[in-house]
Amino acid sequence: MNILEIDRLSKTFGDFVAVDQVSLSIGEGEIFGFLGANGAGKSTTIHMIASLLRISKGEIRLLGKDITKHANFAKKNIGIVPQEIAIYEDMTAYENVRFFAGLYGIRGSELKERTLEALEFVGLGDKHAVYPKHFSGGMKRRLNIACAIAHRPKLLIMDEPTVGIDPQSRNHILNSVKKLNEMGCTILYTSHYMEEVEEICTRIAIIDHGKIIAQGTKKELKAIVTDQKNIWIEVRSTENADPGKLREIAGVKQVEIEDRVIKFTSDAGVNNLNKMIQQLMADEIEIRSVEEQEPNLESVFLTLTGRSLRD
Numbered sequence: 450m451n452i453l454e455i456d457r458l459s460k461t462f463g464d465f466v467a468v469d470q471v472s473l474s475i476g477e478g479e480i481f482g483f484l485g486a487n488g489a490g491k492s493t494t495i496h497m498i499a500s501l502l503r504i505s506k507g508e509i510r511l512l513g514k515d516i517t518k519h520a521n522f523a524k525k526n527i528g529i530v531p532q533e534i535a536i537y538e539d540m541t542a543y544e545n546v547r548f549f550a551g552l553y554g555i556r557g558s559e560l561k562e563r564t565l566e567a568l569e570f571v572g573l574g575d576k577h578a579v580y581p582k583h584f585s586g587g588m589k590r591r592l593n594i595a596c597a598i599a600h601r602p603k604l605l606i607m608d609e610p611t612v613g614i615d616p617q618s619r620n621h622i623l624n625s626v627k628k629l630n631e632m633g634c635t636i637l638y639t640s641h642y643m644e645e646v647e648e649i650c651t652r653i654a655i656i657d658h659g660k661i662i663a664q665g666t667k668k669e670l671k672a673i674v675t676d677q678k679n680i681w682i683e684v685r686s687t688e689n690a691d692p693g694k695l696r697e698i699a700g701v702k703q704v705e706i707e708d709r710v711i712k713f714t715s716d717a718g719v720n721n722l723n724k725m726i727q728q729l730m731a732d733e734i735e736i737r738s739v740e741e742q743e744p745n746l747e748s749v750f751l752t753l754t755g756r757s758l759r760d
């Protein structure tokens with residue numbers, strides 16, 4: 450059963466099309482990854498799903514019901530962790546979660562129970578009486594998650610929840626996502642970190658300039674690039690590197706330079722490693738290591754868009 454169905458969804462701001470005929474469906478129990486560079490249209494899409502933004506065209510159905518016609522049903526069953534932390538500094542952690550859970554219509558002893566349960570879940574059970582101004586960025590984000598899950602939504606939308614936080618909180622968040630999912634919550638997880646999406650998601654959609662350019666399981670997405678190889682050559686300095694010349698090597702499709710690594714995407718059937726090395730040596734570039742990369746979501750993104758997701 451699909452929990453969410455998005456049908457030719459579009460959003461325009463004046464003449465600008467931010468989301469362009471996006472269609473996708475998410476099954477109950479999935480952790481669905483929504484991957485795209487900054488400005489690709491992820492937030493705009495999920496704001497429409499969470500009814501925070503009006504739909505220009507298309508339809509969104511939650512458990513078969515059109516969310517614009519069943520606004521209360523949608524509100525009860527969806528939780529959103531926004532990109533910008535939205536908590537009240539002058540209320541304790543407990544009061545924050547209780548406030549948000551109350552907005553979803555939870556009352557009385559249930560409200561107290563759910564509030565404590567959510568705080569416990571994000572690892573802030575012992576900090577319930579603390580004001581968020583004493584929290585680290587990661588703890589604030591965890592509190593933000595508690596605010597979004599206390600009403601036990603069927604679908605939880607997370608908008609880049611690990612941006613700019615310490616590794617410990619990041620791991621905590623990723624583990625919470627997995628645990629919530631095991632407890633029956635379906636998750637729509639947006640990120641521009643491919644490693645995260647690869648680690649936790651069952652299926653993934655890649656969005657670029659408002660359009661879905663690929664979707665499927667990791668395996669299906671990686672199959673897009675099986676006729677390719679990715680060779681990464683680490684060098685002492687890329688100062689003399691000339692991407693134009695490197696791109697002329699037979700079989701080479703793309704050349705990306707990141708830090709001190711020259712990343713070649715090449716036709717898998719062409720033996721051109723010697724040529725790459727010869728060219729670098731001719732340009733007096735000192736080679737440190739050569740590695741052939743397993744295809745990953747980054748190579749998929751690069752193949753489909755011609756750009757690196759990190760740009």
Ligand SMILES: Nc1ncnc2c1ncn2[C@@H]1O[C@H](COP(=O)(O)OP(=O)(O)OP(=O)(O)O)[C@@H](O)[C@H]1O
Pocket residue numbers: 462465467485486487488489490491492493494609
């Ligand atoms: N209210 C608005 N008015 C005009 N343009 C907007 C508005 N909101 C978003 N946009 C534009 O729509 C495009 C998509 O933005 P969106 O925030 O959805 O991207 P994103 O993939 O979530 O990226 P990010 O990770 O940076 O939030 C961007 O070009 C953005 O500038």
